[in-house]
Amino acid sequence: MSSNAAANRTYSRFADLGEVYAQMTATPEFQAAFGDVGALSIVEGNPDPQELDMPDPMQAQADCAAILATLFDLLTDTRLEPCAQPIAWGIVNSFHHEAQKLARVEDGLALELRGWLRAETIGEVSASRIEDLQLKCRTVQEQARAIETMRDHAAEVYRAYSGFPWSAARGSKVSKTTTASQIAAADFLRERALEARERTMPAGPIVVFSGGQEWHDWRMIWGRLDEIKARVPHMTLCTTAQRKGADAIAAAWAAEAGVPLVAFTPDSRLGRRAGFLRNEKLASLRPVEAIVCQGSGLQANLLDVLKRASVPTHAFKTTSQRPDVEGLDAIRAAKRVRRTGHHAEAAPEPRYDDGGAGEISMSA
Numbered sequence: 198m199s200s201n202a203a204a205n206r207t208y209s210r211f212a213d214l215g216e217v218y219a220q221m222t223a224t225p226e227f228q229a230a231f232g233d234v235g236a237l238s239i240v241e242g243n244p245d246p247q248e249l250d251m252p253d254p255m256q257a258q259a260d261c262a263a264i265l266a267t268l269f270d271l272l273t274d275t276r277l278e279p280c281a282q283p284i285a286w287g288i289v290n291s292f293h294h295e296a297q298k299l300a301r302v303e304d305g306l307a308l309e310l311r312g313w314l315r316a317e318t319i320g321e322v323s324a325s326r327i328e329d330l331q332l333k334c335r336t337v338q339e340q341a342r343a344i345e346t347m348r349d350h351a352a353e354v355y356r357a358y359s360g361f362p363w364s365a366a367r368g369s370k371v372s373k374t375t376t377a378s379q380i381a382a383a384d385f386l387r388e389r390a391l392e393a394r395e396r397t398m399p400a401g402p403i404v405v406f407s408g409g410q411e412w413h414d415w416r417m418i419w420g421r422l423d424e425i426k427a428r429v430p431h432m433t434l435c436t437t438a439q440r441k442g443a444d445a446i447a448a449a450w451a452a453e454a455g456v457p458l459v460a461f462t463p464d465s466r467l468g469r470r471a472g473f474l475r476n477e478k479l480a481s482l483r484p485v486e487a488i489v490c491q492g493s494g495l496q497a498n499l500l501d502v503l504k505r506a507s508v509p510t511h512a513f514k515t516t517s518q519r520p521d522v523e524g525l526d527a528i529r530a531a532k533r534v535r536r537t538g539h540h541a542e543a544a545p546e547p548r549y550d551d552g553g554a555g556e557i558s559m560s561a
Contacts, residue, residue, distance in 0.1 A: 227254040230339075230346040238336040239329065246332060251343065261347045262354045264288060269358040282359045289355050289363045292348035299341035306334040361445050362452035364438075364460060401431040401457070403484040405508070407499050408443020409492020414518035415446045418490070421511055422450050425486050435479060437472075437499075438462040443490040473498055480506045491515045 231254040238249050251257075265285050272281040310330045352363040404425055408418075426432055434451045436444045438460035451458040461479060463471035476499040487510040489500045503510045 226346050227258045230343045231257055234339045235335055239333045258350060261350050265351055265354040285355050289351045292344055292351055293365050296341055296344045296348055299337055303334060303337045303341060306330055310334060356452060361449050401433045402429045403435055403482045404432045405435050405479050405484045405487040406447045407437040407496055408490030409496060410439055410442035412443035412490055413521040418446045419450045421488055426454060429485055433457045433459060435459045435461055476502045484508050
């Protein structure tokens with residue numbers, strides 16, 4: 198229902214007005230990003246300050262969602278349906294790419310501004326330049342904040358339609374307006390090293406996850422991750438960053454459970470050793486637990502590496518999966534169950550044998 202239609206309806210119950218108000222009001226993130234801005238701005242292509250408005254917060258939020266919703270509605274149940282997800286991913290990635298570009302521009306302006314402020318004497322020309330730089334920096338900051346908010350909203354729409362969280366091809370997805378984030382391994386390790394030196398923000402417990410691309414039993418994975426989170430409520434999930442199969446299922450769980458996700462992609466510059474070196478790096482994080490679902494030789498190697506490091510590891514074989522009769526609709530149904538608090542019938546638990554050396558090996 199459009200906001201105009203909602204406003205023109207007649208309501209018999211006072212309780213209905215709350216739903217209508219929500220439909221006609223932008224979220225706090227959009228209100229902050231699009232409504233709380235300075236009076237003047239300096240945009241690219243015009244050196245003079247101007248009074249330019251931001252787009253309306255409600256319209257920005259609605260149209261951002263409509264772009265992706267229209268695409269999925271158009272292509273669903275047609276022969277083009279397989280194209281919907283990659284095209285939608287590209288739309289969200291366009292917002293992400295622009296936000297990253299604006300962040301780099303903001304960093305450059307801030308660096309230039311610091312240089313002017315370090316000057317021993319500030320004359321009339323210098324003062325004018327500093328004022329312009331401050332206004333430019335604030336303008337770019339406001340632009341980046343708005344684009345990040347649109348990206349995060351578009352990513353949520355993508356997740357609602359596709360069943361899986363959106364993840365950036367490169368770099369981290371962090372936001373100034375929301376707590377949602379997916380962290381690239383390089384950024385994570387850099388910040389972790391800094392925190393280890395300064396001891397001001399100790400990292401949370403690490404749980405490692407990896408699995409093959411041919412994996413469908415999401416209930417098994419979500420159930421085990423739920424159990425681990427109950428024991429380790431402030432966990433951070435580190436995966437091997439595959440975009441389908443077991444890793445994608447784990448990423449969907451992390452997005453739904455609000456757990457920080459660190460995607461460890463192999464460094465392609467290392468050639469064939471990349472995946473194995475990535476496995477060593479995961480073990481060096483000293484994880485408190487791990488889950489490995491059978492896949493390729495990289496999963497087998499990771500299982501051996503974790504076993505040598507005495508990491509308690511839940512190992513699942515492909516033969517332990519339930520028949521693939523559910524698909525993405527079941528994942529969406531599970532999300533509705535979590536939100537409403539009504540639990541579906543629990544899946545039978547697989548049997549485990551204690552394999553020793555910190556490993557929990559699944560029996561055949």
